[in-house]
Amino acid sequence: xxxxxxxxxxxxxxxxxxxxxxxxxxxxxxxxxxxxxxxxxxxxxxxxxxxxxxxxxxxxxxxxxxxxxxxxxxxxxxxx
Amino acid sequence: xxxxxxxxxxxxxxxxxxxxxxxxxxxxxxxxxxxxxxxxxxxxxxxxxxxxxxxxxxxxxxxxxxxxxxxxxxxxxxxxxxxxxxxxxxxxxxxxxxxxxxxxxxxxxxxxxxxxxxxxxxxxxxxxxxxxxxxxxxxxxxxxxxxxxxxxxxxxxxxxxxxxxxxxxxxxxxxxxxxxxxxxxxxxxxxxxxxxxxxxxxxxxxxxxxxxxxxxxxxxxxxxxxxxxxxxxxxxxxxxxxxxxxxxxxxxxxxxxxxxxxxxxxxxxxxxxxxxxxxxxxxxxxxxxxxxxxxxxxxxxxxxxxxxxxxxxxxxxxxxxxxxxxxxxxxxxxxxxxxxxxxxxxxxxxxxxxxxxxxxxxxxxxxxxxxxxxxxxxxxxxxxxxxxxxxxxxxxxxxxxxxxxxxxxxxxxxxxxxxxxxxxxxxxxxxxxxxxxxxxxxxxxxxxxxxxxxxxxxxxxxxxxxxxxxxxxxxxxxxxxxxxxxxxxxxxx
Numbered sequence: 001x002x003x004x005x006x007x008x009x010x011x012x013x014x015x016x017x018x019x020x021x022x023x024x025x026x027x028x029x030x031x032x033x034x035x036x037x038x039x040x041x042x043x044x045x046x047x048x049x050x051x052x053x054x055x056x057x058x059x060x061x062x063x064x065x066x067x068x069x070x071x072x073x074x075x076x077x078x079x080x
Numbered sequence: 081x082x083x084x085x086x087x088x089x090x091x092x093x094x095x096x097x098x099x100x101x102x103x104x105x106x107x108x109x110x111x112x113x114x115x116x117x118x119x120x121x122x123x124x125x126x127x128x129x130x131x132x133x134x135x136x137x138x139x140x141x142x143x144x145x146x147x148x149x150x151x152x153x154x155x156x157x158x159x160x161x162x163x164x165x166x167x168x169x170x171x172x173x174x175x176x177x178x179x180x181x182x183x184x185x186x187x188x189x190x191x192x193x194x195x196x197x198x199x200x201x202x203x204x205x206x207x208x209x210x211x212x213x214x215x216x217x218x219x220x221x222x223x224x225x226x227x228x229x230x231x232x233x234x235x236x237x238x239x240x241x242x243x244x245x246x247x248x249x250x251x252x253x254x255x256x257x258x259x260x261x262x263x264x265x266x267x268x269x270x271x272x273x274x275x276x277x278x279x280x281x282x283x284x285x286x287x288x289x290x291x292x293x294x295x296x297x298x299x300x301x302x303x304x305x306x307x308x309x310x311x312x313x314x315x316x317x318x319x320x321x322x323x324x325x326x327x328x329x330x331x332x333x334x335x336x337x338x339x340x341x342x343x344x345x346x347x348x349x350x351x352x353x354x355x356x357x358x359x360x361x362x363x364x365x366x367x368x369x370x371x372x373x374x375x376x377x378x379x380x381x382x383x384x385x386x387x388x389x390x391x392x393x394x395x396x397x398x399x400x401x402x403x404x405x406x407x408x409x410x411x412x413x414x415x416x417x418x419x420x421x422x423x424x425x426x427x428x429x430x431x432x433x434x435x436x437x438x439x440x441x442x443x444x445x446x447x448x449x450x451x452x453x454x455x456x457x458x459x460x461x462x463x464x465x466x467x468x469x470x471x472x473x474x475x476x477x478x479x480x481x482x483x484x485x486x487x488x489x490x491x492x493x494x495x496x497x498x499x500x501x502x503x504x505x506x507x508x509x510x511x512x513x514x515x516x517x518x519x520x521x522x523x524x525x526x527x528x529x530x531x532x533x534x535x536x537x538x539x540x541x542x543x544x545x546x547x548x549x550x551x552x553x554x555x556x557x558x559x560x561x562x563x564x565x566x567x568x569x570x571x572x573x
């Protein structure tokens with residue numbers, strides 16, 4: 001791998017890391033802001049399951065995916 | 081000998097035997113604190129989940145669903161968010177640094193005696209507070225099962241944890257945590273399955289029954305979190321607290337390399353998310369199923385053993401005495417495993433950060449450090465014992481939130497800046513750590529949780545129970561100002 005490729009790879013890694021951090025922080029901020037100021041927006045029921053629980057489950061999935069996505073990207077980079 | 085005592089005895093003897101066996105390999109400080117970095121990624125992930133899913137996650141969370149409904153899930157979202165952040169911001173860099181305590185990480189960048197003292201004390205306070213949370217859970221559990229007085233129950237746990245950590249070190253602690261994690265998952269799956277079985281395996285039917293009993297408000301934050309500032313402060317503390325917990329950070333030094341550290345976090349995040357999903361079913365199931373059984377209630381309408389014992393009663397309802405005992409043993413194992421990890425972190429803060437690095441400036445032998453570590457284990461257990469008496473009537477999930485707020489304020493800002501900001505100076509790190517620690521401790525003591533709940537005053541000085549929204553920015557600001565004001569001026573071109 002050339003010096004240029006290495007730099008691009010490093011830049012991509014930092015970009016991915018920062019985007020994921022931003023996404024997680026923003027989603028948490030949105031979730032807690034919603035609970036703090038507009039909890040009634042989560043009071044609906046979708047297919048028998050309260051929306052507040054669905055939102056929490058979506059966030060769980062998001063956090064797990066973010067973790068796996070970052071680890072996988074690093075594994076690919078390491079093997080390259 | 082009754083069922084409970086028999087199960088407890090078998091579990092304790094088996095784990096003590098394992099501890100004694102693995103403890104023979106602890107001839108160096110690296111073996112004692114980090115198992116020589118020989119733990120595999122998936123094993124460390126399982127141990128991390130075991131270390132993290134404490135009495136608060138198992139007993140306290142279900143108790144909180146029962147008493148405050150959705151609040152428990154709001155706690156779960158924040159704590160899970162900490163895991164990807166831990167991976168993205170800390171795991172790789174920490175493992176690459178080769179240091180196994182926060183003080184060592186700071187020492188690698190700055191040679192400052194005061195900073196070593198501050199970071200050692202900060203790790204110690206956070207671990208000790210977290211330890212109290214676990215001791216309260218253990219005391220309540222044994223009190224309920226064997227009818228022993230609370231303080232005697234807590235003392236028994238104290239003796240056991242000294243044996244686990246003093247004899248076993250990190251390798252034995254890891255194995256106890258892995259075994260406990262497997263038992264905990266089996267238990268949670270069986271409980272959730274048992275609950276769903278009552279509702280024709282339909283979560284929608286379960287939620288509908290909960291709504292009929294408690295109304296739709298049970299799926300929204302309770303009055304305890306109705307204040308927006310309180311809610312945001314709780315969220316911030318939970319998200320960032322994990323990144324400052326010494327016993328979690330320490331686990332990254334037990335694996336071979338950065339890739340294994342990343343793999344550990346992936347395993348831990350997946351497992352913890354799964355556990356939180358199971359907890360939703362268990363917690364809301366308890367709301368519907370327990371009120372139908374008057375045997376679980378005292379004459380005054382309070383649940384036997386308090387709301388922290390919801391899971392134990394639910395197990396009795398679903399599977400009889402045997403299931404109750406199994407759940408109690410798993411809860412006990414949960415506490416012992418977490419307590420062992422916490423004591424490891426607290427003892428290393430005393431022996432490594434304070435004794436070896438600050439007091440003797442590394443002029444001590446490994447054997448001396450190990451000896452101090454074992455004595456520290458004993459003294460810290462006694463201290464946690466006394467303090468757990470003070471907090472025995474508090475919900476453990478609430479106490480857990482406070483421990484997170486302390487970690488988020490005292491440890492996280494300094495550690496993050498030390499790993500990612502080249503402009504941080506030793507003064508900046510010291511100011512940030514001190515301000516974070518003092519503001520978090522001060523606001524917790526003067527807040528309603530301690531000032532009113534523990535000390536019995538009528539009104540709190542600080543109106544919010546969770547201080548992170550104030551203490552974390554203060555710590556960052558102090559670290560920044562300290563760095564900017566004390567940075568040596570460049571001579572110019």
